[in-house]
Amino acid sequence: MQPVGGLGGITVLSGEPAYRGVLGQLDPDRSIVAPVALPPAPAPDGIAPLTGLPLADPSVADRPALLVKIDNTSKGRPQEALALADLVYEEMIEGGFTRLAAVYHTNAPLLGPIRSGRTTDIALVGSLNQPIFAWSGANLVHAALLRRRDIIDLGAQSRNEYFRASDRPGTYNLMSEAQTLFDIAADRDNSGPPPPHFEYRDATIGLPESARPVAGLTVAFPSATAEWTWDPALEGWARTQNGTEHVDAQGERVVAANVVVAEVRKVATGSVDTAGSTVFEQQFLGSGRGWVFTDGQVIEVTWTKPSIRSVATWTTPDGVPVALTPGITWVELAPEDSLELF
Secondary structure, three states, X not given: OOOOOXXXXXXXXXXXXXXXXXXXXOXXXXXXXXXXXXXXOOXXXXXXXXXXXXXXXXXXXXXXXXXXEEEOOOOOOOOOOHHHOOEEXXXXXXXXXXXXEEEEOOOOOEEOOEOOOOOOHHHHHHOOOOOEEEOOOOXXXXXXXXXXXXXXXXXXXXXXXXXXXXXXXXXXXXXXXXXXXXXXXXXXXXXXXXXXXXXXXXXXXXXXXXXXXXXXXXEEEOOEEEEEXXXXXXXXXXXXXOOEEOEOOOOOEOEEOEEEEEEOEEEEEEEEOOOOOEXXXXXXXXXXXXXXXXXXXXXXXXXXXXXXXXXXXXXXXXXXXXXXXXXXEEEEEEOOOOEEEO
């Protein structure tokens, strides 16, 4: 992982701590590294760009993506409708816990519990072509930096399309309906559908020779553990969270067609939370070591994301993108040396 240096800190708001992260200081089109492969080609008509699957409802093809920040602590689980997301990122927050950035495009379920944003999210929304951003807010500095991004800001701080679920504990009970947010965004003409984020296998594209069978993987964050086990019967990777099978609020086991791991650098942003813990930023920008888990196989790759707006590529040593299984993909933004195979 190559650090981005020489930026120092900036004052975002008078009287607030200086921001010392990277993503909030960069022009979204500034390239940090050279690309090693072309981004995925546009999705064919009738194919969902973020899953590679046929669209059940072709009318949703042109709507924007919706990225929602979802709690992933024990008080926030089970989350709503994770099985209906197109793409999910797991990112580390303060205290070493994790939060989910779930991206919905083809489905529009109940969302929640919705939590706050982090500057890590700048790299995630950047590649989605001005997505809807559903969040509960953030500290003043991080909120200001996120609102400078190309997003449709439908966060709870400025909208009334959110409600509190009576059957969930306070702080972990903020919910919203995805269809309501999609309907609001439909009245705006400055957004578009997300571009494809991965290549997908078909009759002519297979796995590289470097692919090898693997039973599963574990990503160890300081205060959370994500385990994925290949299940041929489910044709996917079944998730275990902190030693317990991960199910959503509908009782569906969380299963991914693909799990993609990017080893990323973190930096202190200059902020602390209410408990005094350092707020870090994970830098999914530049390039680093990665792994693709698909069809019961693992392929070691290099991930490359030249700019904030770029779609990341996942390539073998000879620069060839690895093609995934059509379906939902989870991306683990992993600390260095946190991956173990079994």
